[in-house]
Amino acid sequence: MLVYTLKRLFLALLVAMTVSAITFSLTYLAGDPAISMAGETASDADIEYIEKLYGFDRPIVVQYFEWALNAFRGDFGESYYFRIPVADLLLERLPVSMTLGVSAISFAILLSIPLGVLAAMRPNSLLDRLALGISVVGQAMPSFWFALVLIVMFAVWYPIFPTTGSETWVHFVLPTIVLGYYATPAIMRLTRTGMLEVLGSDYIRTARAKGLPQHVILFKHALRNAVIPVVSLAAVQFGFMLGGSIVIESIFALHGAGYLAWESIGRNDLPVVQAVVLVFSLFYIVLTFLSDLLNAWLDPRIRVG
Amino acid sequence: MKKFLAASALASLALVSAIPAALAGKADDTLNIVWERELENVDSYFNTAREGIIVTRLTWDGLLYRDPKTMDYVPLIAKSFKWVDDTTLEFELREGLTFHNGEELDADDVVFTYNWVANPDSGVKTQRNVNWIKEAKKLDKYKVQVMLKEPFPAALEFVSGSVPIYPQDYYSKVGPDGMGQKPVGSGPYKITEVEPGKKIVWEKFDGYMKDGPKGAPTIGKIVQRTIPERNTQIAELLSGRADWMWRVPADQADRLKSSGKVQIINEETFRIGYITMDAAGITGDTPLKNPLVRKAISYAIDRNAIVEALVRGKSQVVNSACFPSQFGCESDVTKYPYDPAKAKALLAEAGYPDGFAIDFYAYRNRDYAEAMLNFLSEVGIKANFSYLKYAALRDKIRSKEVPMAFMTWGSYSINDVSAITSHFFTHGKDDLALDPKVKELLQKGDTTVDSAVRKQAYSEALKLIAEQAYWLPLWSYNTNYAFSNDVDFTPTSDEIPRFFTASWK
Numbered sequence: 015m016l017v018y019t020l021k022r023l024f025l026a027l028l029v030a031m032t033v034s035a036i037t038f039s040l041t042y043l044a045g046d047p048a049i050s051m052a053g054e055t056a057s058d059a060d061i062e063y064i065e066k067l068y069g070f071d072r073p074i075v076v077q078y079f080e081w082a083l084n085a086f087r088g089d090f091g092e093s094y095y096f097r098i099p100v101a102d103l104l105l106e107r108l109p110v111s112m113t114l115g116v117s118a119i120s121f122a123i124l125l126s127i128p129l130g131v132l133a134a135m136r137p138n139s140l141l142d143r144l145a146l147g148i149s150v151v152g153q154a155m156p157s158f159w160f161a162l163v164l165i166v167m168f169a170v171w172y173p174i175f176p177t178t179g180s181e182t183w184v185h186f187v188l189p190t191i192v193l194g195y196y197a198t199p200a201i202m203r204l205t206r207t208g209m210l211e212v213l214g215s216d217y218i219r220t221a222r223a224k225g226l227p228q229h230v231i232l233f234k235h236a237l238r239n240a241v242i243p244v245v246s247l248a249a250v251q252f253g254f255m256l257g258g259s260i261v262i263e264s265i266f267a268l269h270g271a272g273y274l275a276w277e278s279i280g281r282n283d284l285p286v287v288q289a290v291v292l293v294f295s296l297f298y299i300v301l302t303f304l305s306d307l308l309n310a311w312l313d314p315r316i317r318v319g
Numbered sequence: 320m321k322k323f324l325a326a327s328a329l330a331s332l333a334l335v336s337a338i339p340a341a342l343a344g345k346a347d348d349t350l351n352i353v354w355e356r357e358l359e360n361v362d363s364y365f366n367t368a369r370e371g372i373i374v375t376r377l378t379w380d381g382l383l384y385r386d387p388k389t390m391d392y393v394p395l396i397a398k399s400f401k402w403v404d405d406t407t408l409e410f411e412l413r414e415g416l417t418f419h420n421g422e423e424l425d426a427d428d429v430v431f432t433y434n435w436v437a438n439p440d441s442g443v444k445t446q447r448n449v450n451w452i453k454e455a456k457k458l459d460k461y462k463v464q465v466m467l468k469e470p471f472p473a474a475l476e477f478v479s480g481s482v483p484i485y486p487q488d489y490y491s492k493v494g495p496d497g498m499g500q501k502p503v504g505s506g507p508y509k510i511t512e513v514e515p516g517k518k519i520v521w522e523k524f525d526g527y528m529k530d531g532p533k534g535a536p537t538i539g540k541i542v543q544r545t546i547p548e549r550n551t552q553i554a555e556l557l558s559g560r561a562d563w564m565w566r567v568p569a570d571q572a573d574r575l576k577s578s579g580k581v582q583i584i585n586e587e588t589f590r591i592g593y594i595t596m597d598a599a600g601i602t603g604d605t606p607l608k609n610p611l612v613r614k615a616i617s618y619a620i621d622r623n624a625i626v627e628a629l630v631r632g633k634s635q636v637v638n639s640a641c642f643p644s645q646f647g648c649e650s651d652v653t654k655y656p657y658d659p660a661k662a663k664a665l666l667a668e669a670g671y672p673d674g675f676a677i678d679f680y681a682y683r684n685r686d687y688a689e690a691m692l693n694f695l696s697e698v699g700i701k702a703n704f705s706y707l708k709y710a711a712l713r714d715k716i717r718s719k720e721v722p723m724a725f726m727t728w729g730s731y732s733i734n735d736v737s738a739i740t741s742h743f744f745t746h747g748k749d750d751l752a753l754d755p756k757v758k759e760l761l762q763k764g765d766t767t768v769d770s771a772v773r774k775q776a777y778s779e780a781l782k783l784i785a786e787q788a789y790w791l792p793l794w795s796y797n798t799n800y801a802f803s804n805d806v807d808f809t810p811t812s813d814e815i816p817r818f819f820t821a822s823w824k
Contacts, residue, residue: 046714052367057447058748063439095359096515097495165554173558178546267546269517277357277547282710 015310022306026299033295034085037288038078046070047094047282068094081288090289095281100289103274108293110180110270111263114193115255117186121194122201123248129198130205131237134213145206149199161192161265178267189266193259197251204247208240246305253298344562345805345823348539352563352818353546353555357516362498363483364436364443372480372732372815377521377541379483379504382410382429383475384532387811390644390734392475393532396424396484396505398461405470405768406453408478412461417526418486419509426457431487433465442495447731448481470766472773473735480732507536507819519543537822553801556581562803565816569631572799584800585632586810589642590729592687592793594620595743597722599753605677605722611669613788616723617655619662619698622793625690632797639781640740640790644812647736647764647777652785662698674699680724681705682712687793688725717748727796732813736777737765744784752789 048064065071084091090100133145168188169177179185212218213236221231256272263273271290278286344351359366363375384395394400397410416424433455436443443449451474453466467474489503502510507527512520521541529535544561546552553571555561557580567575567583576583596607596616606612622636638655641648666674679695679702681688692702702723707715715721730738741761743749757780764776784790800810808821 046710046717049710049713049717052444057742059450060444060446063446067442093359095357097360097365097499098515162550165551169554170558176560177551177554177558178544178560265548265551267544267548267551269545273547 018310019307022303026303030292030296030299034082034288034292035078037291037295038081039074047284081285085289085292090292091285093278093283093286095278095283095286100285103286104271104289104293107269107271107274110268111256111259111272113180114186114189114259114262114268114270115252117190118193118255118259119197119248119252121190122197122251125194126198126202127205127237127241127244130202131209131232133202133206134209134240135232137210142206145202149202152195152199157192157196158261158265160195161188161262164188164192165265180268180270185266185268189259189262189268193255193262197248197255200251201244201247204244205240208243209236212236212240242309246309249301249305253294253301256294256297344559344803348823350538350541350563350806350818350821351561352541352543353552353561354543354565355545355547355549355552357545357547358519360495360499360515361502361510361513361519362495364441364445364449365495365499367445369732369814373818374519374543375483376480376506376815377508377818378502378506378510379485380506380531380533381479381481381483382412383479385476385479385734385813386532387813387815387817390646392479395479395531395533396429400478402768403464406467408465408467408474409458410463410465412463413528414461416505416528418489418503418505419524419526420486420489420503422486422488422503424484424486424505425460426463428484428487429463430455430457431490432485433463433482435485435490436482445481448477451477452482470768472768472770473733473737473765476733476735476738507533508541517545533817533819536819538818541818556801556803559803562806563800563808563816564802565798565800565810567799567801569799572801575801580804581801582804582806584802584808584810585797586800586814587633587635587812588729588796588798588814589645589732589734589812590727590796590814591637591642591739592684592725592727592796593640594691594791594793595716595721595724595726595749595751596789596791597751598787598789599751601719601751601753602722606669606671606675607677607722609669610787611665612671613791614655615662615665615669615698616695616700617788617791618658618665619700620691620694620791620793621657623657625687626794629684629687629690630794630797632799634794634797636794637792638785640743640784640792641736641781642730642739642795645730645734645736645739646770647740647774647781649778649781651778652782653788654785655788655791659694659698666698666700671699674701676701676703677723678703678705678721680707680712680715680721681726682707682709683727684725691725713749716751721751725793729814732815734813736781737761740777740781740784741765744780744789752784752787754783754787754789757783757789 048061048070052060052064069077081091088101092098093100093103096103129145129148133142136142165177168175175188176185177188218231218236221235259270260272260276263270264276275287275290354370356368356370358368358370358374361374363371363379380396382395382397383392383400385392396412396416398413400408400410403409412426412429418424433452435441436449437452437454451467451471453468455463455465457463483504486503490498500513507524508521509524510519511522523536523539527535546555552561552564553575556564572583575581596613597605598607598613600608626634626636639648639650639652643650666672677700685706692704695702712724716724728739744752744757745761746753746758760776760780764773767773798814802808805824806821807824810816
């Protein structure tokens with residue numbers, strides 16, 4: 015297990031470094047950062063001034079290694095746009111994204127696992143079709159459209175929920191539903207398939223033959239086994255949500271890290287883009303790493319393979 | 320079942336009570352404005368966004384003020400002003416003015432501000448606003464002279480907007496970071512709260528001058544929130560949680576207007592669109608070097624049709640390389656009305672009877688660009704279209720890789736042709752014509768304070784530009800403002816919403 019863990023750890027670090035190098039290079043391909051920073055109406059003098067001020071005239075390799083060393087120490091530099099340390103910006107914006115991500119994945123799990131279990135209990139029943147219908151709609155519907163529908167319904171027609179801001183938990187209700195619903199189909203389908211498979215297995219038949227109550231069979235024996243791959247999937251979905259919340263944060267004016275990254279790309283605020291992509295990648299890498307370990311712990315065959 | 324119903328009712332009550340009260344408008348004398356852009360720093364010398372200009376005009380005053388209707392420069396912090404010579408401006412200040420923190424405003428603050436921004440080490444972000452200043456000196460407590468590096472008649476534009484006066488004592492202590500967090504100005508509204516990138520709150524400044532050209536503010540409180548998504552802004556406006564938004568696309572503006580819940584006002588802006596063509600052959604040997612070809616392109620595009628169908632609002636076709644209200648903008652120039660037959664004849668005369676292929680770039684309004692591509696293809700010009708981000712496109716232009724592009728320019732809301740024509744035709748990196756005569760004429764206009772001489776020089780330059788078809792000026796842009804029926808608000812063509820003139824109905 016130790017060898018396997020070390021191997022995965024090494025691989026994760028390699029991925030993190032590659033991601034950081036690619037991000038750093040790619041951000042420079044989107045045009046001269048000095049022009050973006052100076053704004054649409056800047057004169058040549060403004061642009062040259064900024065080029066010198068931020069050292070854009072130096073070789074990109076030199077700029078990368080300087081950035082990577084500092085990032086390793088937790089110093090992501092200063093935002094070109096806000097002129098404050100990127101680390102401070104991230105500390106301010108990450109909690110919003112994390113709150114949204116955690117609440118959305120919780121919502122998704124609370125909705126999709128019971129739905130998946132219920133659907134698997136009676137395959138091809140009305141309930142099963144309903145669950146699959148919810149799943150298909152969730153997969154087909156663009157999240158920005160769903161967000162706007164909710165805004166029109168619950169903010170314009172029946173003003174129950176606020177549509178912007180992140181001051182209280184109520185502000186997170188609509189964004190959570192939109193983002194959480196996005197993850198529902200995959201988790202629900204996997205739960206349903208897993209449950210169907212487990213419910214048809216010999217040990218469940220034995221349990222039934224022993225006359226165990228239905229809820230004990232379902233939740234104690236079947237679900238515990240069926241949910242194993244779901245845990246890995248949920249971890250990956252959570253990673254997706256952190257990165258994929260850009261649109262949702264933008265629509266609901268949540269000012270989280272996802273939206274910060276999106277805006278920073280537009281204004282070529284390179285230190286922010288680089289830091290957010292790196293931090294999100296690290297989250298993702300850690301989650302994948304943990305789910306790999308979990309799988310290996312649950313199924314010893316993986317460790318050998 | 321009863322238990323379930325009771326629990327549901329309790330849960331709903333808890334939910335509703337947790338919802339923050341909707342931000343009222345007229346009822347609690349608070350104007351809620353929303354816009355999409357995060358402002359990098361409230362300190363007006365450290366942001367470049369148009370929203371920053373709005374914040375500046377509300378919070379700070381300059382020595383002069385440009386009347387948005389007459390476009391005249393009138394004294395603001397100054398009581399009077401005069402040109403002593405081509406490079407010296409003299410200002411006499413009003414007495415008894417104070418900043419929001421109670422600090423008195425006198426010559427020391429003016430001299431401090433001008434000398435501080437004139438020093439490149441200060442790091443002022445928009446150098447163009449201040450790099451014409453040599454130094455300022457105090458003559459007495461209420462009299463100041465500002466020396467220019469060289470004759471620069473457009474200086475009054477900057478004095479009247481982009482160089483707000485800062486409190487010497489406060490700014491010396493807190494610097495740009497402190498000013499960004501707790502701004503102190505002398506304008507009609509004082510900032511009471513700043514949440515960077517999210518929210519700014521102003522209160523009416525009771526100590527503001529009573530007889531100034533900006534008028535006395537009437538609305539008690541202004542709250543600005545940044546909402547990036549336009550549809551969300553509209554939802555906020557319709558639900559009464561916002562009172563004002565701008566830049567509403569034409570189709571959405573129509574729908575909003577028909578709802579009857581808000582007012583929509585359309586206003587033209589200083590921004591104009593244009594097609595720049597590589598007349599000097601900077602990018603290689605293209606057909607655009609031939610003036611007949613450039614004229615053919617100019618005749619080939621039906622600008623009126625695009626304005627009517629797509630740009631809409633108060634936009635109008637522009638024929639000269641400037642916005643019509645700008646000082647020195649000559650509109651009596653060679654015009655190129657839509658005439659595809661003439662375009663084809665000119666192409667044939669130039670040796671391209673079957674047309675040619677050319678790279679064509681754009682960075683905004685893809686639909687306008689595509690309409691132009693259609694018009695060009697009708698006369699046989701096959702444009703290889705590339706749509707890039709602004710920074711990438713301007714980078715390419717500066718690297719001499721763009722023979723033809725659809726661009727726009729807002730002149731930084733400056734009502735003077737030096738902010739547009741001189742920028743593009745005095746052999747800078749954005750000049751694809753490199754005409755020495757045009758450069759000479761524009762520089763003559765840029766460096767004398769004699770209005771008649773300036774007008775004459777600009778007129779000749781603009782006529783030459785149009786006659787040679789170096790640019791095809793397209794149209795002016797417009798903005799739709801949407802705001803609550805309770806608000807009395809008048810937009811202006813310089814695209815600077817002046818909330819200090821707004822009031823409740």
